[in-house]
Amino acid sequence: MSNIIKQLSIFVNNEPGRLAHISSVLKECSINMRAFNLAESTEFGILRAIVDNPDDAYDALKVKGIIVKKTDVIGVYLEDHPGALFMAADALGKANINIEYGYAYSYKDKAIFFIRVDDPEKAVEVIGKQGIKLVSDSEI
Numbered sequence: 569m570s571n572i573i574k575q576l577s578i579f580v581n582n583e584p585g586r587l588a589h590i591s592s593v594l595k596e597c598s599i600n601m602r603a604f605n606l607a608e609s610t611e612f613g614i615l616r617a618i619v620d621n622p623d624d625a626y627d628a629l630k631v632k633g634i635i636v637k638k639t640d641v642i643g644v645y646l647e648d649h650p651g652a653l654f655m656a657a658d659a660l661g662k663a664n665i666n667i668e669y670g671y672a673y674s675y676k677d678k679a680i681f682f683i684r685v686d687d688p689e690k691a692v693e694v695i696g697k698q699g700i701k702l703v704s705d706s707e708i
Contacts, residue, residue, distance in 0.1 A: 643703030
């Protein structure tokens with residue numbers, strides 16, 4: 569069990585049907601996306617996805633010629649009250665850990681903030697010392 573989670577960063581051409589194609593590959597392999605973010609630029613987008621089996625998903629996408637890479641992220645449980653994000657972000661900032669990007673998943677009484685940081689191991693230690701619960705890779 570680890571608190572460092574493998575995220576897939578999938579390059580998506582900015583044209584009709586490309587996201588459907590990528591999601592169909594995942595469907596064919598019975599890969600479930602737990603959280604995702606789609607960011608766009610003029611010519612392509614990046615689909616950042618937390619999936620239930622990142623190694624199999626990575627292999628399946630590569631076989632289909634889709635550009636994909638694995639990235640280490642951490643998942644932080646956020647309580648549903650003002651200041652919850654501040655507690656995590658402040659702890660990381662004070663430890664001189666940069667948050668490169670992040671996206672959140674929220675459902676009913678739980679929220680998870682997935683973040684890419686410049687030092688995941690140190691971030692896990694800092695967040696843990698603050699008493700903030702981290703998502704383990706076995707929970708995905």
